[in-house]
Amino acid sequence: MERIPILRMGRFLLVTIQVDMHDQLALTLQDDLTQRIVKDRAKGVLIDISSLDVVDSFIGRMISNIAGMSRVLDAQTVVVGMRPAVAITLVELGLDLAGVRTALNVEKGMALLQGATA
Amino acid sequence: MKDSNTTLAAIIRKHEADILAEWLRLQAEVRSPHGTIDEAEQRSASRDFLSALAKAVGEQSAADLRAPAFDRVREILTDISTTRARQGFSPSETATFVFLLKQPLFARLRKDIADGQGLADALWTATLLIDGLGLFTTEAFQKTREEVIQRQQRELLELSTPVVELWEGILALPLIGTLDSGRTQVVMESLLEKIVSSGSELAIIDITGVPTVDTLVAQHLMKTVAAARLMGADCIISGIRPQIAQTIVHLGVDLSQVVTKSSLADAFVVALARTGARVEGRGAAIPASTTAGA
Amino acid sequence: MALGEQARVDTRDEVALRSGEDVVRLRQLVRERAIAVGFSLVDQTKVVTASSELGRNTIQYGGGGKALIETVAAGARRGLRLAFADQGPGIQDIALAMKDGYTTGGGLGLGLSGAKRLSDEFDIVSAPGQGTRVTIVRWKPY
Numbered sequence: 001m002e003r004i005p006i007l008r009m010g011r012f013l014l015v016t017i018q019v020d021m022h023d024q025l026a027l028t029l030q031d032d033l034t035q036r037i038v039k040d041r042a043k044g045v046l047i048d049i050s051s052l053d054v055v056d057s058f059i060g061r062m063i064s065n066i067a068g069m070s071r072v073l074d075a076q077t078v079v080v081g082m083r084p085a086v087a088i089t090l091v092e093l094g095l096d097l098a099g100v101r102t103a104l105n106v107e108k109g110m111a112l113l114q115g116a117t118a
Numbered sequence: 119m120k121d122s123n124t125t126l127a128a129i130i131r132k133h134e135a136d137i138l139a140e141w142l143r144l145q146a147e148v149r150s151p152h153g154t155i156d157e158a159e160q161r162s163a164s165r166d167f168l169s170a171l172a173k174a175v176g177e178q179s180a181a182d183l184r185a186p187a188f189d190r191v192r193e194i195l196t197d198i199s200t201t202r203a204r205q206g207f208s209p210s211e212t213a214t215f216v217f218l219l220k221q222p223l224f225a226r227l228r229k230d231i232a233d234g235q236g237l238a239d240a241l242w243t244a245t246l247l248i249d250g251l252g253l254f255t256t257e258a259f260q261k262t263r264e265e266v267i268q269r270q271q272r273e274l275l276e277l278s279t280p281v282v283e284l285w286e287g288i289l290a291l292p293l294i295g296t297l298d299s300g301r302t303q304v305v306m307e308s309l310l311e312k313i314v315s316s317g318s319e320l321a322i323i324d325i326t327g328v329p330t331v332d333t334l335v336a337q338h339l340m341k342t343v344a345a346a347r348l349m350g351a352d353c354i355i356s357g358i359r360p361q362i363a364q365t366i367v368h369l370g371v372d373l374s375q376v377v378t379k380s381s382l383a384d385a386f387v388v389a390l391a392r393t394g395a396r397v398e399g400r401g402a403a404i405p406a407s408t409t410a411g412a
Numbered sequence: 413m414a415l416g417e418q419a420r421v422d423t424r425d426e427v428a429l430r431s432g433e434d435v436v437r438l439r440q441l442v443r444e445r446a447i448a449v450g451f452s453l454v455d456q457t458k459v460v461t462a463s464s465e466l467g468r469n470t471i472q473y474g475g476g477g478k479a480l481i482e483t484v485a486a487g488a489r490r491g492l493r494l495a496f497a498d499q500g501p502g503i504q505d506i507a508l509a510m511k512d513g514y515t516t517g518g519g520l521g522l523g524l525s526g527a528k529r530l531s532d533e534f535d536i537v538s539a540p541g542q543g544t545r546v547t548i549v550r551w552k553p554y
Contacts, residue, residue: 020436020439020440022431022436023432023435024432025432053457053460054439054443054457054460054461054464055461056461056464056465056468057519057520057522057526058464058468058519060520061519061520079350080350082348082349083314083349084307084310084311084313084314084345084349085307085453085454085456086457087310087345087346087348087349088307088310088341088345088454088457088458089454089458089530090345090348091341091344091345091348092341092458092526092529092530093461093465093522093526093529093530094522094525094526094529095520095526096344096348097348102347102348102349102350103350104313104314104317104319104349104350105317108317108319108350109350192487196487196488200488258487258488261487261488262488265488268553300553303454
């Protein structure tokens with residue numbers, strides 16, 4: 001079964017979503033991440049969505065779920081690389097991703113995580 | 119007016135080839151400073167139009183040009199107008215295409231209809247029909263010109279959108295002039311793109327040069343701020359003059375989530391502080407005038 | 413369904429919606445057609461996102477169905493018309509279903525209202541036991 005790879009960078013986990021995700025893949029990702037946060041005692045999760053040209057409410061909910069679950073497991077989540085067209089569409093859609101921190105790119109996202117988990 | 123419509127349709131059908139020939143001849147006599155239209159294209163468009171017209175008139179009990187029966191007729195005219203508009207022809211030249219049809223058509227009506235009243239009715243119906251179609255042609259033409267102009271404006275706007283990198287990580291977008299919905303959207307999209315490409319986390323949107331802000335523009339501004347935030351950047355709105363402040367409150371736009379400053383300079387200071395920089399005076403003032411060539 | 417009835421249909425594609433992968437295929441096809449119509453990147457994204465919302469709804473609440481993607485033209489205007497149909501249970505209270513945040517499936521409740529906001533025209537026909545049909549149209553501005 002295909003899965004989205006989760007990379008580890010120190011105390012942080014990095015996920016790069018590059019494919020047009022279908023539901024099963026998204027659910028698997030949530031499961032895998034939760035397990036890895038515990039296993040690696042991760043303090044932060046960075047989700048890179050710079051390859052996504054569409055984010056709908058399902059993906060939005062997945063992101064919120066991941067942020068929520070991470071928080072429960074004492075880890076921070078930052079989403080990076082949202083494209084302008086996606087951001088504009090999400091605003092129109094009414095999706096605000098409340099409680100999810102965002103940064104422009106991986107570098108800034110890492111800085112944010114490091115600052116938040118120091 | 120059903121009778122005169124049926125009569126009209128029948129007469130067009132009966133003399134279709136002749137009417138077409140005479141009409142084409144009249145069209146060819148028209149000289150245009152904008153060049154000539156391809157003859158084969160003209161002939162085929164005219165033929166299609168006449169045939170579609172005969173069919174439509176036969177089906178419709180009234181000359182309602184918006185009715186489905188006239189769909190094909192309108193489609194042909196729209197194609198012709200659009201092509202002419204793009205080639206730079208004037209709207210009159212394009213409408214003439216339709217109006218020239220009167221002469222051959224009326225000639226056949228006069229020949230075939232014997233009684234005065236019948237002829238008068240038929241001429242009247244035909245006049246209303248052709249005038250209506252001529253006007254439609256002009257409208258379609260105008261619309262295409264509008265679209266061409268809008269597209270050119272948009273391209274110009276994209277080229278000239280002034281997003282300035284004030285400092286590392288700080289962008290400024292000084293908006294000038296009246297903002298309409300379309301223009302605002304283009305400019306805002308451009309700002310968001312620049313935020314990504316320059317990696318700037320702060321954008322100052324300055325509206326000092328904007329005389330009025332209406333609901334739509336205010337909404338676009340708010341949506342842009344929200345989008346920037348989703349992306350991981352933040353916006354400061356500066357240059358809000360007293361009148362605009364009143365309008366915004368009046369419109370019920372919620373600015374509580376956005377930092378606003380009355381001047382671009384103040385906004386810049388705030389932005390600098392957010393990036394961890396600070397402005398310090400060094401104590402030595404620059405002299406008021408430096409004499410040149412002394 | 414009265415949307416853009418006077419419109420001429422230039423292309424027509426039908427996509428069966430049964431699984432998550434179908435929604436992925438739907439998005440790709442809508443993207444292709446949107447590009448062909450000449451939509452700007454933002455407008456493409458909006459219509460593709462709307463189709464994703466409605467496509468998911470069809471599967472999740474409608475028990476599966478189909479999507480009809482049509483490139484339309486009305487006068488000099490061109491656009492994309494999408495229709496989603498299912499033979500599912502239907503919607504009891506449409507007004508309620510259209511409210512932001514209302515969901516019966518654990519979602520964010522933004523599918524219908526969101527798709528409406530992302531489109532120029534929106535139409536929904538649904539009743540208990542009669543399935544659901546949602547149609548949206550997005551026009552190219554110029």
